[in-house]
Amino acid sequence: MQPQGQLPIRAFTIAYDGFSRVLASDVRIGEPVDPKQPPKQLPPLFKAIWDTGATASVITQKVIDQCSLKPTGMAVAHTAQGTTTTETFLVSILLPNTVGFSAVKVSRGVVRDWDVLIGMDIIGSGDFAVTNKDGKTVFSFRFPSTECIDFVKQSQYPTPVISAKVGRNAPCPCGSGKKYKHCCLAAKPS
Numbered sequence: 001m002q003p004q005g006q007l008p009i010r011a012f013t014i015a016y017d018g019f020s021r022v023l024a025s026d027v028r029i030g031e032p033v034d035p036k037q038p039p040k041q042l043p044p045l046f047k048a049i050w051d052t053g054a055t056a057s058v059i060t061q062k063v064i065d066q067c068s069l070k071p072t073g074m075a076v077a078h079t080a081q082g083t084t085t086t087e088t089f090l091v092s093i094l095l096p097n098t099v100g101f102s103a104v105k106v107s108r109g110v111v112r113d114w115d116v117l118i119g120m121d122i123i124g125s126g127d128f129a130v131t132n133k134d135g136k137t138v139f140s141f142r143f144p145s146t147e148c149i150d151f152v153k154q155s156q157y158p159t160p161v162i163s164a165k166v167g168r169n170a171p172c173p174c175g176s177g178k179k180y181k182h183c184c185l186a187a188k189p190s
Contacts, residue, residue: 011142012097020137021128023050027116028094029063035102043094044068046115050139052128058109059089063116067091075107093122099124099143143167 014025031042044066055078063069071087087091087108093116094100101122126143166173172183 007144009142009146010097011093011140012029012099013138013140014096016134016137018137019132022135023096023139024048024114025050025096025118027096027118028058028092029067030092030094030118031069032103033092035100043092045157048118049111049114050123052120052123053187055117056118056121057093057104057106058111058117059091059106060111060115061108061112063154064089064108070106071108075105077107077109079109093118093180095141099126099141102141110159 012025014023025048027037027046027048028043030039031047033039047064057059058077059069069089069091072090073084073088075088077086088105089101089108091106092100092102093104093106094117096167104121109117123141125145126141127147127149128139128141129149130137130139132138166180166185168179168181168185169181172178172180172185174184176183
């Protein structure tokens, strides 16, 4: 049973056949809705790219036109092409498997080959994981966040795995501040 006032946990997972350099999903964008009231009809479906390097989410002119969205303000956007001023919109975002956000401030922008960019405003609100195993990429998202995922604590190897040759007198790559020979090298079995 879920404690009163706590949001229900929603999650989805997307698996790719082969290694993927792009994380993408379908997303529905519409006007803000009351999260306690299901929408009368589902908003339109768009293609979204997930970008941990983007501070906030972005929608394209195609989404604005198709959803008949009206601007709610202006914002300064910092992009790879420089800094610009752009319109902002308040929208509902429905991710796969009913993972939804009812009032998200997004900006208008250009997202090459995509309709929507999901940024850290959404990604940072939940748990986000990407794995690459057996030649497949899998990404999973859960909202709200339920735990701190720590791969080091889950690892069976407590000492760092050193991939590049480290000099004996160089600082230890584990970040201890000691020389490598007095830290992780000394801890290695002979």
